[in-house]
Amino acid sequence: MFHTVGKPVLRKEAHAKVTGAAKYVDDFSLPGMLYGVTVRSPVARGRIRNIEFLPGIPWDEFIIVTAKDIPGENCVALIVDDQPYLAAEYVNHPEEPVVLLAHPNKYLTEKARGAVRLDIEPMPAIFTLEDALAKKEIVWGDDNVFKTFLVEKGNVDVAWSDAAHLVEGEYRTGAQEQLYIETNGVVARANPEDGITIWGSMQCPYYVHKALLKPFPLPPEKIRVIQMETGGGFGGKEEYPSMIAGHAALLAWKSGRPVKMVYDRAEDMVATTKRHPSRTKIKTAVSREGKLLALDIEFDIDGGAYATLSSVVLSRGTIHAAGPYLCPNVRIRSRAVATNAPPHGAFRGFGAPQSIFALERHLNKVARVAGLPPEELRGRNFLHRGETTATGQEIHEDVNLEALLSRGLELSCYHAKRREFAQSNPGSRIKRGIGFASFMHGAGFTGSGERYLQSVAAIEATREGRVRILVSSTEIGQGTNTILAQIAAETLGIDCADIEVAQPDTAQVPNSGPTVASRTCMVVGRLIETCAIGLKQALSKVGLLGTGYSRSDFAAACTRYVDQFGGLKISSQYQAPPGVYWDDDAYRGDAYGAFAWAVCVAEVAVDTSTFEIRVNDFTALQEVGRVIHPVLAAGQIEGGVAQGIGYALYENVVWRDGRMANGQMTNYIMPTSVDVPRIRVFFEETPYTYGPLGAKGIGELPIDGPAPAILNAIENALGVEVNEIPLMPEMLFATMAREEVTIG
Amino acid sequence: MAKVAIEFRLNGVARKLEAYPMERLLDVLREQCGLTGTKEGCGEGECGACSVLMDGQLVNSCLVPVLQAHRAEILTIEGLAAVAELHALQAAFASAGGAQCGICTPGMILATLQLLERAPHPTDEQIREGLAGNLCRCTGYQKIFDAVREASRV
Numbered sequence: 001m002f003h004t005v006g007k008p009v010l011r012k013e014a015h016a017k018v019t020g021a022a023k024y025v026d027d028f029s030l031p032g033m034l035y036g037v038t039v040r041s042p043v044a045r046g047r048i049r050n051i052e053f054l055p056g057i058p059w060d061e062f063i064i065v066t067a068k069d070i071p072g073e074n075c076v077a078l079i080v081d082d083q084p085y086l087a088a089e090y091v092n093h094p095e096e097p098v099v100l101l102a103h104p105n106k107y108l109t110e111k112a113r114g115a116v117r118l119d120i121e122p123m124p125a126i127f128t129l130e131d132a133l134a135k136k137e138i139v140w141g142d143d144n145v146f147k148t149f150l151v152e153k154g155n156v157d158v159a160w161s162d163a164a165h166l167v168e169g170e171y172r173t174g175a176q177e178q179l180y181i182e183t184n185g186v187v188a189r190a191n192p193e194d195g196i197t198i199w200g201s202m203q204c205p206y207y208v209h210k211a212l213l214k215p216f217p218l219p220p221e222k223i224r225v226i227q228m229e230t231g232g233g234f235g236g237k238e239e240y241p242s243m244i245a246g247h248a249a250l251l252a253w254k255s256g257r258p259v260k261m262v263y264d265r266a267e268d269m270v271a272t273t274k275r276h277p278s279r280t281k282i283k284t285a286v287s288r289e290g291k292l293l294a295l296d297i298e299f300d301i302d303g304g305a306y307a308t309l310s311s312v313v314l315s316r317g318t319i320h321a322a323g324p325y326l327c328p329n330v331r332i333r334s335r336a337v338a339t340n341a342p343p344h345g346a347f348r349g350f351g352a353p354q355s356i357f358a359l360e361r362h363l364n365k366v367a368r369v370a371g372l373p374p375e376e377l378r379g380r381n382f383l384h385r386g387e388t389t390a391t392g393q394e395i396h397e398d399v400n401l402e403a404l405l406s407r408g409l410e411l412s413c414y415h416a417k418r419r420e421f422a423q424s425n426p427g428s429r430i431k432r433g434i435g436f437a438s439f440m441h442g443a444g445f446t447g448s449g450e451r452y453l454q455s456v457a458a459i460e461a462t463r464e465g466r467v468r469i470l471v472s473s474t475e476i477g478q479g480t481n482t483i484l485a486q487i488a489a490e491t492l493g494i495d496c497a498d499i500e501v502a503q504p505d506t507a508q509v510p511n512s513g514p515t516v517a518s519r520t521c522m523v524v525g526r527l528i529e530t531c532a533i534g535l536k537q538a539l540s541k542v543g544l545l546g547t548g549y550s551r552s553d554f555a556a557a558c559t560r561y562v563d564q565f566g567g568l569k570i571s572s573q574y575q576a577p578p579g580v581y582w583d584d585d586a587y588r589g590d591a592y593g594a595f596a597w598a599v600c601v602a603e604v605a606v607d608t609s610t611f612e613i614r615v616n617d618f619t620a621l622q623e624v625g626r627v628i629h630p631v632l633a634a635g636q637i638e639g640g641v642a643q644g645i646g647y648a649l650y651e652n653v654v655w656r657d658g659r660m661a662n663g664q665m666t667n668y669i670m671p672t673s674v675d676v677p678r679i680r681v682f683f684e685e686t687p688y689t690y691g692p693l694g695a696k697g698i699g700e701l702p703i704d705g706p707a708p709a710i711l712n713a714i715e716n717a718l719g720v721e722v723n724e725i726p727l728m729p730e731m732l733f734a735t736m737a738r739e740e741v742t743i744g
Numbered sequence: 745m746a747k748v749a750i751e752f753r754l755n756g757v758a759r760k761l762e763a764y765p766m767e768r769l770l771d772v773l774r775e776q777c778g779l780t781g782t783k784e785g786c787g788e789g790e791c792g793a794c795s796v797l798m799d800g801q802l803v804n805s806c807l808v809p810v811l812q813a814h815r816a817e818i819l820t821i822e823g824l825a826a827v828a829e830l831h832a833l834q835a836a837f838a839s840a841g842g843a844q845c846g847i848c849t850p851g852m853i854l855a856t857l858q859l860l861e862r863a864p865h866p867t868d869e870q871i872r873e874g875l876a877g878n879l880c881r882c883t884g885y886q887k888i889f890d891a892v893r894e895a896s897r898v
Binding site for chain 1: 774779780781782783784785786787788790791793820821822824825830834835837838839840841843844845846847848849850853871872873875876877878879880881882883884885886887888889
């Protein structure tokens with residue numbers, strides 16, 4: 001049916017990446033370039049009294065930038081303009097940037113960084129959600145609260161009395177470092193005449209473009225942002241590049257020379273964003289038949305010191321908190337609060353992994369209380385087509401979660417393994433267990449987000465008879481270049497190799513929106529599909545393209561068109577699918593154009609003498625609409641699962657007064673090739689009407705399920721309930737010791 | 745500290761250069777030799793992005809003072825294949841989906857090269873152990889394992 005969609009065509013940058021030829025920002029230099037470094041606050045909160053430049057450094061050779069050197073506004077433009085590029089009077093978190101230094105000698109800048117002494121009068125600071133909510137100190141606004149949401153469906157308060165069972169629980173998730181293997185970095189060239197050019201590692205060139213308009217008094221066309229090959233993002237290069245780009249540009253502006261800033265690993269880990277820590281409290285009412293009658297959820301996240309993206313992270317987390325279940329009465333109250341940690345930010349899943357962790361752990365508890373197997377409880381409460389989510393969104397597409405769950409359990413031999421482990425565990429030092437989670441992930445910006453973005457994509461025919469895709473959507477490893485080329489090639493009836501993807505450069509490509517929110521394939525891919533249809537029509541209309549054309553006919557038609565008319569470029573702007581409407585004020589309606597649905601099953605082994613936990617097998621089954629590229633799609637799932645395993649079991653950010661104390665790969669542990677089990681990936685394909693060739697979003701979905709599935713498996717193995725991640729061996733030891741005391 | 749004269753064979757070609765004895769081999773390769781295919785991921789020998797082969801041994805070039813590379817034979821990703829053609833390993837990584845963002849790929853391919861020299865037909869266990877010093881945040885390693893298996897069949 002398709003000639004390129006669904007086929008494992010070669011990744012567009014494959015050759016460059018396997019030969020080492022691909023150019024990342026640190027591989028790029030300009031003549032006369034300086035190296036920039038950032039001097040950061042050693043304290044969590046305080047008033048800057050003095051900045052001292054200690055002897056032993058040739059300071060007259062250095063370019064030194066402080067807040068007063070910023071030509072325009074000192075703020076990183078995002079949602080609320082509360083975060084400065086450089087702290088002027090007060091610092092609000094450890095590692096907050098205060099001074100920038102640049103020098104031609106990279107080694108000397110490092111030495112100089114240590115010779116700047118910040119004299120800061122400490123002020124009381126807060127480091128926990130609880131202290132923020134209790135207003136132990138007010139560190140942001142009037143009440144430490146960045147944002148609150150309320151979702152109400154039915155009336156939870158009337159449901160309690162009818163319930164056969166009331167079940168309550170509290171769930172916590174820790175911070176997580178994105179840990180892209182390429183750290184944040186940019187090269188900047190800046191002066192008042194030519195404006196600013198940034199080359200960098202980033203997900204969202206237009207975010208950087210918008211941000212730089214504040215500190216620099218320049219018209220938009222004088223700011224140019226170019227994405228280099230990017231060594232992973234996972235959300236960590238969504239908003240942060242606006243900060244480092246601004247810093248490098250300030251140094252370049254003052255010096256008149258290009259400036260490179262590339263963080264070392266320690267700086268990247270302690271100073272840049274992480275996943276928001278969370279706490280969720282859930283109370284459910286369940287009928288005798290195991291039907292959910294009411295879901296009352298309090299979902300709180302720690303946003304760190306500045307607002308950044310916390311409100312939208314909270315929004316996605318809030319909407320996903322009720323999961324893929326039908327419940328007549330739902331109340332979700334959520335808050336994002338300020339503490340004196342570096343701002344937490346975007347990370348794959350964007351709030352959903354936190355709230356889904358809570359719900360999928362909680363439903364296992366509900367099942368136990370209701371006397372039902374966990375799969376049976378979920379089976380009685382799944383959403384169907386025609387039913388509504390917590391925000392009142394009616395599901396218009398076919399979804400069969402019962403079948404998805406049964407197939408997932410079958411593929412993983414869930415029932416057989418439950419029986420087997422029940423037999424083999426008693427008397428064994430190694431206890432094995434199996435658990436699952438069922439969940440969904442909305443594709444595209446939440447609520448009205450896509451309407452506000454008004455993304456534009458374009459494609460053009462070239463004189464050489466090829467087709468070029470023009471988008472600001474970035475290739476960060478996930479396969480953007482390849483899948484967009486496939487969508488265009490499929491629609492145009494030509495080969496993927498005939499399609500080029502332009503380097504994201506704000507001077508050359510339209511704003512197709514940020515590369516976030518599982519939106520690139522579904523939303524931008526759809527725009528490319530529309531453009532491709534337009535391009536084909538344009539060629540046909542002037543008689544250059546008949547029916548039944550070959551690749552070479554098509555190429556010849558492009559060449560002739562360009563020769564005859566000077567060029568052929570087709571743009572397309574986002575339009576919401578019919579019937580999709582979100583009410584911002586009531587916080588109700590169609591939260592997402594489409595949801596991807598999934599079930600994942602984890603098998604674990606716990607050594608009861610060392611409390612080491614291993615994931616021995618993992619099955620991931622998902623319905624993501626049409627699979628555009630089977631290898632890239634499976635790669636997204638496998639990578640997300642591995643990150644989810646790390647989130648659940650290994651990746652422990654140790655906080656000391658708001659500062660990450662283990663900012664090294666030596667003691668912040670991500671999964672290695674030895675830690676990740678075989679991951680078996682399966683897709684079901686229900687084409688989505690408004691996705692390109694039926695595709696939905698995929699990128700974030702796979703990190704939502706592993707953590708609760710793994711903890712459900714641990715519960716199966718040990719019979720203990722642990723509701724906090726990351727679950728380190730010492731925590732499991734403490735829990736088991738406590739349980740034994742209670743029992744015995 | 746003064747610079748010293750260093751000689752080594754880099755990707756089969758004799759090189760002479762001057763460097764501070766404690767300069768990292770990684771920096772010398774990237775900055776003096778202009779071979780930027782070797783990447784820095786962590787600078788502390790944890791991630792393996794800077795892996796190169798030195799006298800046939802896989803090393804983290806961020807931990808090797810250049811003095812130690814004096815008179816050594818060094819292979820970087822750039823030396824693996826002739827200009828136009830991919831090495832079988834590179835071709836396997838490309839077709840199996842073993843490279844996503846690509847930043848760990850040069851080091852991962854060199855680690856695989858050494859693994860397959862030691863065990864031409866490795867078991868899954870050997871593959872996992874052989875690549876355990878090279879971190880990948882994108883793939884969850886599965887497609888890298890596929891690439892290694894594919895290459896070991898060639």
